[in-house]
Amino acid sequence: MSSSVLPVQGTMFHSPPVRAEEVVRVVAGQSAAPVLELSGIGKRFQGIVALRDVGFAVRPGEVMALLGENGAGKSTLVKILTGIHQPDEGTIALDGKPVSFATPQAAMQAGITAVHQETVMFEELTVAENICIGRQPLCGIPPRIDWRRIEAEAEQLFARLEVDLPVRARVKDLSVAQRHFVEIARALSQRAQVVIMDEPTAALSQREIRELYRIIGQLRAAGTAVIFISHKFDEIFAVADRYTVLRDGRFIAAGALADITESQLVALMVGREVGQVFPRHLEQSNDRQASMPEANDAILEVENFCHPTEFHDVSFSLRRGEIIGFYGLVGAGRSELMQALFGLSPAARGKVRIDGRTISIQSPAQAIAHGIAYVPEDRQHQGVLLSLPIFQNITLPILSGIGFFLRRHRRREIAIARRLSEQLELKAAHFHQHVAQLSGGNQQKVVLAKWLATNPRVIILDEPTKGIDIGSKAAVHRFISDLVEQGLSVILVSSELPEVMGMADRIIVMHQGTVQRVFDRDEATPELLVAAASGSGHQHEDQDQDQDKTGAVPCH
Amino acid sequence: MSLNQNSGPAPGPGPGRPPLFSRLSGLASRPREPLLAVLIAALILLVGLRAPAFLTMRSMDNLLTDSALPVMLALTQMLVIVTRGIDLSVASNLALSGMMSALLAMHFPQLPIGLVIACALCIGLALGLINGWLIGYLSLPPIVVTLGSMSVYRGLVFVLSGGAWVSSRNMPADFIAFPLGRLMGLTHLVWLAALAIVVLWFVARHTRFGRDLYAIGNDPVAAGYVGIASPQRLFWTYGLSGAMAGLCGYLWVARYAVAYTEIAYGFELTVIAACVIGGISIAGGVGNISGAVLGALFLAVINNALPMVQISPFWQSALTGLVILSAVIINARGEKKRNKQILPLHFHTELRATAAPVTRTPA
């Protein structure tokens, strides 16, 4: 576990001083003038600095990797480049001329497009139409849309990309990879000069990733500049020429990838020596396990759990006081599995045992009654109720335990909310404050408080540190250790290698709906985990099934 | 990670679905419109078997003429529903425009009929643009806005007419004659409906305006991001709906040769029902011109067929209700589960396309 990118406990509240020798300025290259040049970009959101004095340059035909941890400012930068936000300071120059984008459309017209993890598509419209929506070519008298030309252009684009996609297909029937290709085709058709790719490989299989590399090569050959955002170093080294590192909203370093190693990059991203001290509980749990081997009976056992379309044949058991990590790529079926365990999927089938007793969970209320809590990944849509006060959010699952006439028990409600808020160090003005007014980290704490209020025995955390800045991440990890010390068992779904390797006692890797391998703490290495998550442990490369089509396996 | 951010995991309505459902689902996933056309033809034949008088030229001509107005209104209502909106004010708009054109003709009988029709159209357009401004530029929820304007317009009919009826005695001859006048064997109503179908099919399928409406209905936020001027599009969509209501207002009062406060009362729900039957999803983004036409035609067939087979006209409403419910059930099985309500356009979720969520700062 040498290449962790998580900060050492105790230092995340201070940004380490930027040492002079760390700042590596870009050496002027001998190739063409940059097509996109940023300098001095700054952005604040209500007093919180998201970006400060960021600058870099990208040349035509170059692939630049934009690196940084979650919260480093990459997504803010992307939003500025695509016109969603405007920078408070600094300049953007396109082809040497200063530009500013008041709207996303302006950025698109200027030639900057982005391919996001979740694609911006019009589901019911066809592929060809999605590519040219808003600017369809016209022909004839009376001027009407030239469908033939639109379809021909789309076919040409796909031929150029060497991708086989029916241009008349509706986007809603496409897989994630195919949607990415449509977005890239759209970028090409807009004669984009700069294409930003934000974690494009998150949901792709190995074969699709290779196709993506090929397409990036084509973009490069056509003179398009590509800004490539990714967490995966093998991809970065495979496809990118140069790198730019951001940390805490600041530009840290840039240069050619040929001149740097992965660990040096990690050091730049993290700002300190690599080396990881993870929460204490693991040492304690090792001691615990060594001294009381018999006490580790299973609290939760899952047998042959399956769902018609999302996952099949999943079996595992969770021991008391254990943390199991579920690792995998986007689309592996982990969240679906957890939601089914929590009673949200009536179509799921299988055996679930708690404390040895077989139970059936048909609804979240039943799961809660059995002591299972599920903290969802999508905080905004699945976790909090934004327009309700904090205390109402926290007590929502336990209302029946408080009393029917809630008005009379208001004091008790507030007391429960207060106890949990103190435990989680929630920062808010008052308990009647709407959750929408809290910061993201605090909103996550409200969600955690809500689930702790149900006194669970098993708590499932689905990507708990996603989208949270570095400072809060460690706090969440500490919190998870505290949970285990209090006697809870934790299932941790995470797509971040260091997190899952650092926190979990055992790691279950899923790929396209099945359990690939189960690793013990000491036998897990990043390479093994990534390989299992990509499915290359088994020879699945030829069966590139769409996510929707895993229902080939019957589920009774 | 669940890709359906809004709706959680695999949505399923209930634990056990009857086997009829799987057959219905199969039905639904095939294109709707040919099925509907076959159904209409079958219905006509069935009725014809019971009452051969139904299959005569005269009866078919009647049917077509009767279906012209619902068809025309359903066409523009379809465009509105496609944008995730709804226009409840069409019937009141129709009444107001019709009354105004009747009063105009009554007081100025020498005006050429073309001018009167144009006036009705313009009045309807203006009324529709009021809706369009409130919904498009002020981003108010369409259902509430059109509920309010529906009441106002209906009341204005009374104010304008003083509660009095304008009857055929007060109307000039050419005013009344136009809708049922014949051209090459078919009434002007039918020709107008045909013209409307062609024009609106062109708009929906072959103009940027029309395609933008589908984009707005699919994803209002993304539509903004690709540069579609949603406020302006919505403004004119409701204007179009109003203009059609205005035209139909003249046609209605002229055809039935009477204008009073309660004409077309409740007709907006018939029009919406026609759209729903025709496969236009209330969630927006989906729908065909042919669907709207066939839906309206279907309702017209039921209306016309019932007296022919001696089913009391009192059954008409109940049958219509059953048809609507069946259509909705079949509709829903065929489409992916999406937002179920006619939500205000601006209550949308955050753009999904933004990159990994930044820490949310206090609003």
Next chain:
Amino acid sequence: MNIMADTAPVKTARYDIGERGSFRIADLLRQWEFLLGLLLVAVFCINCLLLPHFLDFYNLADSTFNFSEKALIALPMALLIICREIDISVSAVIALSSVAMGVANHYGVPAVGLFVVGIGTGTLCGLLNGLLVTRFALPSIVVTIGSMSLFRGLASVVLGDQAFTNYPELLSDWGQGYFFDVLPRPFAVLIVAALAFAALLHCTAWGRRIYAIGNNPVAARFSGIAVDRYRLMLFVLTGAMAGLAGCLLTGRIGSTRPNIALGWELEIITVVILGGVSIAGGAGTIGGVLLAVLTLGMVTYGLALANIPGIIMTIVVGALLLTTIAVPRLLRGKATR
């Protein structure tokens, strides 16, 4: 937690969270219910000034007959809209309940039984709506448009072109009678119902869950709330209240005609929205709905006293609806889209 990165590191910092925010007059003034209250007072005063017989107590009491039945349905409708659903079929449910009562009366069912028939019919209608919406996951607006046609159609099939009359006295006692010779019975029923609904919505766990569902149905479901069960119950409740309103209305009118309660659904929805219930769900109070009911009732009554035809009322209501939603938006500047 962003804040923490910029402040001095205090690992175990405890934040003092107050119980509730400070009370500010400005917040009170911005509440919808407060503004409605002001409007009610204004209408009251205007009517007093302009109309000589307005302040007559008995007249005022009588005026409540006009809106009590509608208000009875506005109560559960408010809950439905808070839950992001809607029910367009309520007037048709009234019609069907009334017809069912007429048929039962025709077959000699005793007076009390008529109430059971009326409310029971309404409950069954609501059950149908609820099942279609929850079991088949259908949008409530089109389901209730369809069921509206169905119910009114069934009512007119049974009724034909006649009318049911000759209802027993108990019905008219409740529909047009008084308690203690002064308080109209329907109004009393409304007050009781309003208190019950207000208690339900604002003081109980059920009400809390209803707000949660309206606020974010997905998160509510994830938090263990049986969303579909609540929706079903609300549709059933709406049907039952429509049935009850049908009983009272039939008693008041004394007959059942095909056009009974025609157009009521849109009036009811209008009054609910005027009462501050947002069409987007998750917000609104029973108090606001009652204030809206009283305000509109008073306006109607004033117009009737001034011999202005009732249709003018529709203009007033429509204009009121449009201004109340448009003005805040205009004042705030165009909404961010």
